[in-house]
Amino acid sequence: MVKRAEAPKLDSAKAARVYKEFPGYERSTFIDIMKAGGQPDDFPGLDFGPVLKTLPFRKIADFHVSREKRGDRGMIPCAMCGPKEKFLEGSFVWIESRQSIALIGHCCADKENQRRAEEEYLERMERTRAEDFLLTCLPLTKTALAAIDQALTAAVEAERIKGAFSRKFPAAVQALKAVIKSGGMLGHTEKTKDQFDEVGPRGLGRLNTRTVTIGHLFGASALGSGFHPAKDLRVARSRIVALLCEESPEAALELITSSYASADELKKAAKLLLAAGKEYKHSLRLLQEFRAFFSEYNIVTINEWAGHPLSDHRFSFEYRRHANGVRISGIEAGAFDTLHLEGSVLGAPPEWPLAPTMNAE
Template identity: 30%
Template sequence: MNKNEPFEIIHTFAVDRKKRPEGDYIPCPMCQRREKFLEGSFVFIFNRQCIAVIGHDCASAEVKHAAFSKKKQDDERRHQEDFLMARLTHVPSMLRELEALKPIATEIEGIFHDFRKDAPTIHRALRQVRKAGGEYVLTEMVDNEAAEFDPRLPKKLARNSYFGSMRGDTLVGASCKFLTEVRRYEQWLLSFDGCDDEEKAMEATIGLLQRKEAAKAVRYIGEAARRMDKLRRAMSAACFFFADTHIEDMKEWARDRLQPHPFTVDRHVRNDGISLAFSRVTGKDEEREYARLFLSNALAEWADANRVAPKLEN
């Protein structure tokens, strides 16, 4: 054999030298060296119509580059085939799930917009909590008694009071676009719908490979699956803004003597869901902000079933 003979890589490998009978290296037929390598490849040599074992750097650079490029393409095609055959049959159910998420996304966005529109000052105050890390904290400056004995020490110290962690912070963000996300993932998947059995998945896979659209399909289907899971968890988490323990923490924070923008919040459990009432007097004319938010039982049950937080207490 010579270094310029073209070949196709079947499989690459690495050998632990300690497991070699004599602790030696593997001889290479291409280099005609008795001991040459521990990392190599099984290859098919076209001219000789045979399989050989060669070292990882024994072929000429051009031949080796061509062989590894071909193997990379083959591996990628095999990955695409395996992925599409396994996942195309899931697309119809993913689209059904996205359709089911639309009314849920619409309801959560409605809560967000009602809150932001009817109680903008309270919404901004809570948005600042979210930006600061999601902890209900109030700070006051207190006298540093130690400064009486050491003039180098500051006369005042900051003392923080903690009231718990925010839940469902999506409802106090700058925007809430769950429905837009649902529709985006739906558009990604619609082109690959219709494969409800393996035979149809095989036909679709062959067509996608022939049209050189397989890589796009793998990317869109895989990304949609990952983002749908993240979206579902985010939508569930938003509902825990209404949780009893969260509202109690917020209530204490909102009415504390250190609160620069005090407001009230009341939680009521009704037969049809959970209601929150936010109220605050603002400005010199003592204008009143008032927002009533409502979480239906159906949405609360969905959030509990997909929860990433403690249960919503009714």
């Protein structure tokens, strides 16, 4: 973690503030000034040079400004160029040998110093993003674990119901999978014959077809071989358990400083949380497909499609709500069977409580 340096003092000889340590904390102030419509050279205490191009420096922030927003000011003065009004895209930097902060253009510094500063800046920003992400998300890991456990209960039950449906009504499942392969529209094709023309050979006619559409089949993924919502949830749960933290920023800070000393360890921990979020959301999409397939609209539409006069299917379904959930009754090949869907599998699990990405300013 970057510690805040001592308060800068004004050096009247250079008319610039003195920073004995790297002032990374000034990044947020600089960005706030820019967001409020200010200009980079509005920042107080800048060293306007001249500064030797060969002096090493560390980046605090990159920036780009619009020429139109500069008004009558012209280009931004570069501390390494005289100073001269030279650029619109550059960096806010700390020059250790001068103990000062300055603005320089992207192409104004010594190339080797520029390369080193860029590498150090990118590595530092990655670490900062990981730290900020973990500080925000670690206190929510208990909430995330509770959400996973709730979703996992529903997922295990959904997989059981999907398996029972396939065993009890195999002909219906086979017919519906054929519908999925052809686009998911529940309908039938009817053949019609044109009236004979007065001119032409008697007895000849032309066969046409028309499609009778019943409705769209929803929740197709619930019948697929890839329907395993519990699998991803178990993996996500193991990731969260490994990073479980007390519900306070102080506990998160303590965990970060005690367990993730290096940037690589910080990034690894952050990636585990991000992966858990993706796995959770993938499982939620599968459960949403499950609820769509076993919805009243879908079951009634399937039943209407199977029982249509043009249908050659021999199965039917009935959808009934009761106090504890839903009962779906079906007849296939003369055999009657039922499925019971309890309330836990019909409700949507909580949304994922953690941030989906490691964004930075």
